[in-house]
Amino acid sequence: MYNYNTLLSRAYSKLPARRGSKAYDIPSLEIDYAGDHTMVKNFGYVCDRIRREPRIAMRFFLKELAMPGSLDDKNSLIIYRRVTSKSLQELYSRFLETYVRCATCxxxxxxxxxxxxxxxxxxxxxxxxxxxxxx
Incomplete structure (x- = not known):
């Protein structure tokens, strides 16, 4: 029969190693306007930092806004309508909560x-x- 400490150490040895305890830096969106178009200039950088494909994140944004848009060669998101920065920041927060943040920890x-x-x-x-x- 095993004692409690032996079982506890065996359980901890089976857990995956923690990758670090430092705070994760989430960048904010840099939004710019050109006529009727809304551009998120650092969209590629943001997607890289949160480990998401720019095309997948773009699909979420455009689907939620119900507006057309695309990515340019620098991975900047271009929305073919004018969208307020507050709306985009709220949508970004919702994306982070739903598709980036771990529900457990x-x-x-x-x-x-x-x-x-x-x-x-x-x-x-x-x-x-x-x-x-x-x-």
């Missing part, structure tokens, strides 16, 4: 994955896997 150190038609967030800090609504 609250870390932003996650990756978005897909198994067939099912999307999930894999946390790199605690190892949790949370299923999310498809984009």
């Amino acid at each position: 609250g870390s932003y150190d996650t990756e978005l994955g897909r198994e067939g038609k099912v999307w999930y967030i894999q946390c790199l800090a605690c190892g949790a896997k949370t299923y999310v609504k498809p984009i």
Whole structure:
């Protein structure tokens, strides 16, 4: 029969290693306007920092706004209508809460994955896997 400390150390040895305890820096969006168009100039950088494909994040933004848009060669998001910066920042916060932040530990150190038609967030800090609504 095992004692409590032996079982506890064995359980901890099976857990994935934590990748770090430093705070994760989430950049804000740099929004600019050119006529009727709204541009998020640092969209590629933001997507790189939160470990999301720019095309997937763009699909979320355009679908939620119900507006046309595209990515340019520098991965800047161009929306073909004028959108307020407040609306874009709120949408960005919702994207972070739904598709980036771990529901278990609250870390932003996650990756978005897909198994067939099912999307999930894999946390790199605690190892949790949370299923999310498809984009």
